[in-house]
Amino acid sequence: MNSVNPLRENELMMTRRHLFGKTALGLGTAAMAGLMGTDLKAEQGGLDGLPHHQPKAKSVIYLFMSGGPSHIDLWDYKPKLNDLFGEQLPDEIRDGQRVTGMTANQKSGFPLAPSRYKFTRQDNNADGIWTSELLPHTATVAKELCVVYSTFTEAINHDPAITYIQTGAQTPGRPSLGAWLSYGLGTANENLPHYVVMHARTNHPEQSLFNRLWGPGFLSSDHQGILMRSQGDPVLFLSNPTGVSRTDRRAQLDALAAINQQQADQFGDPEVLSRIKQHEMAYRMQSSVPELVDFSDETAATLEMYGEDVKTPGTFAASCLTARRLAQRGVRNIQIFHRGWDAHGNLTGEHASQAKDIDQATAALIKDLKQQGMLDETLVVWGGEFGRTPYCQGNLTRENYGRDHHPRCFTTWMAGGGVKPGITYGRTDDYGYNIADSDGNPLQPQPDKDSWTPGTMHIHDLNATILHLMGIDHTKLTYRYQGRDFRLTDVHGHVLSDILV
Numbered sequence: 001m002n003s004v005n006p007l008r009e010n011e012l013m014m015t016r017r018h019l020f021g022k023t024a025l026g027l028g029t030a031a032m033a034g035l036m037g038t039d040l041k042a043e044q045g046g047l048d049g050l051p052h053h054q055p056k057a058k059s060v061i062y063l064f065m066s067g068g069p070s071h072i073d074l075w076d077y078k079p080k081l082n083d084l085f086g087e088q089l090p091d092e093i094r095d096g097q098r099v100t101g102m103t104a105n106q107k108s109g110f111p112l113a114p115s116r117y118k119f120t121r122q123d124n125n126a127d128g129i130w131t132s133e134l135l136p137h138t139a140t141v142a143k144e145l146c147v148v149y150s151t152f153t154e155a156i157n158h159d160p161a162i163t164y165i166q167t168g169a170q171t172p173g174r175p176s177l178g179a180w181l182s183y184g185l186g187t188a189n190e191n192l193p194h195y196v197v198m199h200a201r202t203n204h205p206e207q208s209l210f211n212r213l214w215g216p217g218f219l220s221s222d223h224q225g226i227l228m229r230s231q232g233d234p235v236l237f238l239s240n241p242t243g244v245s246r247t248d249r250r251a252q253l254d255a256l257a258a259i260n261q262q263q264a265d266q267f268g269d270p271e272v273l274s275r276i277k278q279h280e281m282a283y284r285m286q287s288s289v290p291e292l293v294d295f296s297d298e299t300a301a302t303l304e305m306y307g308e309d310v311k312t313p314g315t316f317a318a319s320c321l322t323a324r325r326l327a328q329r330g331v332r333n334i335q336i337f338h339r340g341w342d343a344h345g346n347l348t349g350e351h352a353s354q355a356k357d358i359d360q361a362t363a364a365l366i367k368d369l370k371q372q373g374m375l376d377e378t379l380v381v382w383g384g385e386f387g388r389t390p391y392c393q394g395n396l397t398r399e400n401y402g403r404d405h406h407p408r409c410f411t412t413w414m415a416g417g418g419v420k421p422g423i424t425y426g427r428t429d430d431y432g433y434n435i436a437d438s439d440g441n442p443l444q445p446q447p448d449k450d451s452w453t454p455g456t457m458h459i460h461d462l463n464a465t466i467l468h469l470m471g472i473d474h475t476k477l478t479y480r481y482q483g484r485d486f487r488l489t490d491v492h493g494h495v496l497s498d499i500l501v
Helices: 006-012 016-036 079-084 158-167 177-185 246-267 270-292 300-306 316-328 347-371 459-469
Strands: 059-066 119-121 130-132 145-152 195-200 226-228 333-339 378-383 387-392 403-406 410-415 423-425 479-481 484-486
Touching: 059 177, 059 316, 059 347, 145 459, 158 459, 177 195, 177 333, 177 459, 195 316, 246 270, 270 316, 300 316, 300 347, 316 333, 316 347, 333 347, 347 378, 378 459, 387 410
Parallel strands: 059 333, 059 378, 145 423, 195 226, 195 333
Antiparallel strands: 119 130, 145 410, 378 410, 387 403, 479 484
16 A cells, blocks of 8 residues: 555545546536636636726625614614604505515504614715714715615525525525626735635624625635634634644645646546645735734724724724725725624614624724725625615514514615715615605616616616626626526626716
């Protein structure tokens, strides 16, 4: 056994069934590449011909409020509800819309619940952006925001809704937005991942978040998002084990790369090449990541702007500053998940806590990017998977109430990266229940790009617009899998040109 070459030994240990099972996809991919003249390695530095046009943004920072923040209590000011406290939502407003089982049969019906929070219209903003008293810091950067009131989706429960907005499908298995950007554009910094994900600490971490939300789907695994941690190594297994030096690690990787390359040459499995790339990235990150998360080179004024929480790893503030540093270093897609916005009962208690977590750091991120001269080339997106109902779930008082899931309309905002600042887009009716036209009449928007309704933004439209700002035509960024061409926006999506600079 010892006299056998280790590469040959690995080959001999692979049974015929193991070989075909392991390489079925790889052989098919290799054959397809041969027929189409495609270089399997082309995607590693981005695809030929991309970007399709001059990009406005170099990076995307996506602040994802998982659980469904209440548009009615944060952004979408509905004073008429104050006069309708406790009254039933009119049947013609609901118009038979599907609701969740949590409120479908509640004895109280659908009693309207006005927001208990005061709203202020920003004087320095001609378009009239209203902000809740829960977001006093964010209000100071309203002039930089494009607030979209008319986002909508078909999904009504958390996991399908988050999966939908992240991957373009309600069922698992598709590549995430960041994976598509990595596949299409490659990297601008070979020492850091193409796509970085952070989970900010929260007092209400109800929903689980699965790694498929930042996964590569059917793309090669080197396009998946890398999760940064707040405890221990910032990236799992970043440090060498006790007794293993950096020289030892380099020697191990060289030997492993030789075995993997031999396997790639023999079987044509592109996933083996991805494995080599991931090992090399991990080695380079041993130097680049510790420097990334060391804030000692930041000014006292910058740290003060983000607030005291910035000194604690894993907080939303620390994540936002890390996001700016990642964008500064060329990382294309950075996503911060902040869980706990699923306020079915104690909305006033939970949303106040949630807003306090994110408010100062969100405003600081916008200000910081602008001070660094980066806002024009960095797209910041804020939003969740759906909004919350104007009617109450559970007991209703003026001091406290809960709200159910509401996919029919909710608020998303964008800033920088080629988006017009200080504007609003779309509107909702007086109840905050339906997307409405300029006269306040409910609209029935459709996700299909061929029947797109002006003034609305389906989540496919959001993703199409993000890709457009990154220099990508969403209809042309495709990947052939199982006999068809897939894309992030499926067969839908409309670029919202009205909100672009």
